[in-house]
Amino acid sequence: MPISVQLEISDNNECVDAPYWLIIDPMQMMKPAxxxxxxxxxGPFFSRESAEKHxxxxxxxxxxxxxxxxxxxxxxxxYKEAWRTGCKTAVGGE
Structure with missing residues (x-):
């Protein structure tokens, strides 16, 4: 069953295609489980600002x-197609 997801898309993509942001909190691992x-x-977060606020x-x-x-x-x-569709919709395309 298809579902519709609405994302707030950031203008700042930090030079990557279909970006998303994570909070990484490194810790020592005794084994890579x-x-x-x-x-x-x-995460994921869909803008750097929302990740930093969190x-x-x-x-x-x-x-x-x-x-x-x-x-x-x-x-x-x-994800890439959803991102691109969202960007087109946000700027009034399609």
Missing amino acids: PRSVAQMIT LAARHYEFSDKAVVWCASGYWSHQ
């Missing part, structure tokens, strides 16, 4: 090493 890696990631508002949940990181959704066909 997927659960340990997943615990270091919060980090500032909930700073007590993160270490001092937490950073906002921009990643590309280019390799996810569905």
Whole structure:
């Protein structure tokens, strides 16, 4: 069953195609277990500003090493198409 998702798209794509932002909070891992890696990631966010606001508002949940990181959704066909469709809609295309 198809669903419709509405995203607030940032104008600042930081030179990547179909960007999204994560909060990465690195910690020492004794072994590279997927659960340990997943615990270091919060997001996705659809603008740097919203990720930074979340980090500032909930700073007590993160270490001092937490950073906002921009990643590309280019390799996810569905995400890339949704992003591009959203951008066209936002500027009055299609």
